[in-house]
Amino acid sequence: MIKLVNASPLLKAKKLIKPKKVARDDLWTLDALHEHLKWAVDVELYTIPFYMAAMYSIKDQSTEAGRLIKSIVNQEMLHMQSAANIANAYGTELQICAPMYGGEIPHLDFDLDTPNPKDIYYPYSTAIGAFDIQRLNTMCIIEYPDWSAPDSTQVSDEYGSIGELYSAIANGCYHLRECIQGNHKQINHFERFYPDTQLTITESREQGLPQVNNLINLIVDQGEGVAKDAQYVPPEYQNRVDDVQPTWDHYEKFTYMLKQPLPETFAIEPYGERQKKLQEIQLSHFNEFLLIMNETFTTGNTPKDFATVMYKNGAAISACWQNGVLPVFSMSNES
C-alpha cells in the first residue's frame, strides 16, 4: 500500500453508507434527506475513479470504447456536481472522501431486483482495474435501470437501484421543499455543454423545487435511464458538444460496449521503483483532487487551481497505466 507523507484524512477509504429507506412519506425529515443526498454525492464520486481508471487503461483513447466511456466519465462529474448542488440547496454538510473499492458493489442491494443484475452481468469486480469484462459488468450493474420502479414505501427497507433511490430523494425533496435555499454553494462547470437546461438551484423554497427535480431527472436520464423500455436522453440533457452518442444513457453505452470486442489495454508490468513512484504521484494528485472537491462543494467557490488539479489527476492515472501499474485511490485505514 502506497503511503504519502502529507496525505489528508480524506484519502482513508470510506465505505458507502446506504441511507435507511424512508417507509412513509410523512416520515421524511431533513436529516433523512441529508443522509440520502450524502449517499448520492458519494455514489457519484464512487463511479469517477472507477470509470476513469478503466478509461485510461485503454491504449487508444480514440477507440469507440474510449470515447464512450470518456463521455460517461464527463457526465459522472456533472452528476457529482448536480448531486452536490441539490445537497447544498438543502443545507447538507458534505465531506468527500476516497471511495472504497474491491468489495461488494456497495451502491444498493441489487438482490432486491428482479431479475438480479448481478446474475446477468457476471463475473464482475469492484476492484480498480483495466477496461475488461469484469469492470464492464460492474458498470452495467451500477447503471442498471430501475425496471420495476417500485414504490419506496414497499416492504423492503433497502433500495434496489439508483433509480429507485433517486426516486425516493425526489420524494423527500418534495416533502421538504420549504427547506430549499437558492444560490447556496452552487457550482456550474458544465453550462456550456448543456446550454438548454438549468444546472444550479437559484430559487428558494417551492420555487426551487423544479430546479431540484431537473437535476434529479438529469442524473437519472443520463445514467441508467428511467426504465428499460424508455431509454433515451432528452435533448436538453444531451451533450451536443462532443458526445459520440448523445442520446444514449450510460446503461445503454455500457451494454453496447459489452457486445463489442474489448479494446486493447495496457498490461500490468513487474512492480519496480518507477511504478512505485508513479503510484505515489498519482495518489498525491488524487489527494489534491479530494481536497479541491471538498473546497469546491463545501464553499460553492471554485479554487483557482481547480483545472490543474483535475487534469493532473487524469494525467497521472494515464501515466500509471502506460507504465504498467494500477492507479490507486486510497490509503490503508491503518496507515
Added chain:
Amino acid sequence: MSKTIFRVHPAIGIARVGNSEEYYLAPESIAALPQPGKPEDKTKGGLPLDPDTGEVIKSSQLRDQQGAFKRQAARFRVFAYSDLDKPSYPEQASEQEVTIGSQIQGKTVKNIKWCVHLANKKSAWFVNDDDHGVVAYENGNFPVLRNLPEGLDPYNESRLRRLVIDAGPRVVDQNNDLAQFDSESHTQAAYLKGAETVSVADYPFSFPFMHFDHLDIPKKGEDTKLCTGKPLQKSREARGITSLGNVLTDSCGRLIVAGGYGKAVGWRLDSKDNPVPIDGPVNNDQWFDDTSDGPVTAVIEFEDGSCEEVFGGWVVVTDPSYAPQTLNVVSLFDEAYDTFVRKLNLQPDVFCNGRFNPEYKPAFDDHIKPIFKATGQQLWNAYLPEIAIQAHKSVDEITANDDPDTTILAGLAYIRQPNPGTEATWRSQSIDEGAPLMPLSLGDSSEAGGKPFLTPTVTQYQFLHSWSNHNYVESYTQKLGEGEYLDRATLQNCLGGRFSPGIDMTWIIRETAMYQDWQTGAGPFRIKHKPLNYAAINNANTAFLGLGWIPRHEGVEHLGLEPGDATKFMALPWHADYNSCAIHQTSPNDLNSETLYWSWPAQRPVTVYVAHDYDINAKDLPAQRYSVRGKGTYPLENTPTDKHDLANAGRFWEYREMLTKWDDIGVVVQGTVIDDGREYSEHVYLEVESMLHGDEPELAAPKPWPLIGGSGTATRKK
C-alpha cells in the same frame, strides 16, 4: 568540402503585405520566446524590427502617420561557412556574416549583388482541395483548374500570360540600391550572370490591367450592398494591382524585400457585368491579389575582382501578421523540420533507417518548451474558458527541472497523437477526437482525407514522448548558428499544421521534392530554384513563366520552383480565407457535430483583449472582443434569415468587405511595447491599433468554448 561556402539566410524569408509605402522588418526572433542574446529582456520574441535601429518596434510603429498598415519586409543576409567537414545540422563549420567591407579568408567584400524575381500565379493555378491537399496531385492528377473560362489547358501560353502577375527579375546592390516591381519599372528588369548584371529590356511583364478591360477594384467605404446587384463602377481606366513591391539593399549590403499592398482586383466579363462575386474562402475565380513569391540569389564581389556564388533563398509575400508574438503550437518550422528529419536524413542520430532513435535526447529548450509556451499563448487570440486558461498556464510553467510524471502532461494524456491512419472513420482516429486532446484546433488534409483536428508533427510527438519518459536534456551544447537561427525563427513564426490551405505557406512545406539537397552545402529548408533562361527572352508579349512546379508529378517536381510557385497554392484572394477561417465545424464531420473549433488561432486572432479596455490597475483582464468586428460583421444585419450563428461571428458577412477592411484590423502585441502613454504588464498581450469601428448593438459578447454553431447557417464556409 573544405572551401568556404556562402548561404543566404533566412532560407525562406517571409514578407507581408501592407497598404503603406513604409515597412518594418520581419521578426528575427521566435514568438513568445526570449530574444536571442537578450535572455533578461522582458519583451519576448516575434516582433518586427525597426529598419532604422534594428530594435523591435513599438505599437505606434505598426501604422504610418496616415494610419496605413505598414508592410513587413523580409531581410536577407549572406553568411560564410568555413572549415566545413561534412554536412551537419546544426552546422559545425565556423560562421560569419558577409557584409560590405568584411574580410572573408583574407579577401575584402566590395559588393553584394542580389537578384529577386516576384510573381503571382494564383489565378492560373488549380483550386485548393482542403481535404486532400497534395493527394490531389498524385498519379498524374490535378485538382480542378481555377478560371476555366480563361481556357482549359493550364499550359496554354496566352492563358498564363493573362493570369500570371509577373514583374520580372530585379538586381540591386550598393550602387543601385532600389528597384520597384511595378508596372512602370519594367525597364529595370535584370538578372545576374555570374557577377554581371544583365538587363532584360523586353521582359514580358504582366499585370491584370494589361489584359482585362473591366476591372473591379474594391474601394474603401464602398457600399457592399451595391456589390451584389448593379454594376459597381466602370473601371476601364483603373489599374488596380500595379506593383508587387520593391527591393533595396542597406548599407551593410543586406537585401530587403517589401511586397505588395494588400490589393485584390477582380475582372468583369464586360462593362455591363455585375461586380465580381466573391462567395467562397479559397477559390474565387476572376480575382487577383498582390501576394507573391520568388527566388533570391546573390553574388559576392571582392576587392580583388573575384566573386563567389551563394546558395540562394526564397521570399514569400503573404498575409499580414496580426499577432506576431503568439507562437503556433505547430509552426511552419515544425513541419519543415519534421520533413527533413524523417525524410531527408537531417539528423541521423534522431531518425535513421525509418525509425526514431529511442536513445536520442531532445533538448527541452529547443523542442519541448516552444510547444508548452505556445500552449500558454493561445488565450490572447481565442476565447478560452477559465478552466482551459488555467490548464494552459500549468503547461507553460513546466520547466526542464520538473519531473514530467508530476506535471499536467504526464503520460501525454492530453496530446493528440499524429496517427494519420488509413481510414478516416471516427472509430480509429484520434485526429477526430476533440477535447480534452490538444491542440484543439482544426486539422488539414491527409492521405486519408481531411484531418478533423490538428496534431503535433510526428517528430514533435516523438520528442514529447522522450520528455515524458525522462529521456531529454535541458539544452544542447551545440546551438544553431546565427543564419540557422534566422531560418528557424522565420518559419517558426508562421502557421503550420492547419493547411487548408493556411496563411503563410501550405502543405508544400512537407514536400521533399521542393528543396535543394541540403547535403551539397545548401543546408536545410532551402527551396530549389528552377534555372530560368532569361537570355532567351526576345518577345515582350510572350509569357516567360510557365505553369511551373507541380508536386508529385514525376519529371517536374524535382526541377525546382519558378517565381510564384510557392504562393500559387494559397487562397485567392487571401482576404477571403482570412475572413472565413475563424471558427468552424470539423471537416470531415461524420458525427454532424455543431461544435465549433478554431482554424488558426495563433495566426488569425478570433477574440482579443483590447488595450483600450484594459485597466492597468485591475487584476483581471477585460472582456474580449472579436478581432474582426464592427459594421458588417453581424449576420443579422445583412441576412434577415440568419440567427446569430456563432460560426459567423467575428467575420464580415460579405467576404468582399475584408478586401477593403483588412488593414483596419488591430494587432496583438506584448504590453511592454504598447506606447500609448500607459504602463502595461509584460504578461499581457493586447490588441492595439484597430481601426474597426461601428456600433455592435446586436452582437453577443464572445463566450468561451465550447461553442455550438447551429441555426442552419454554420456551413457558410464549407
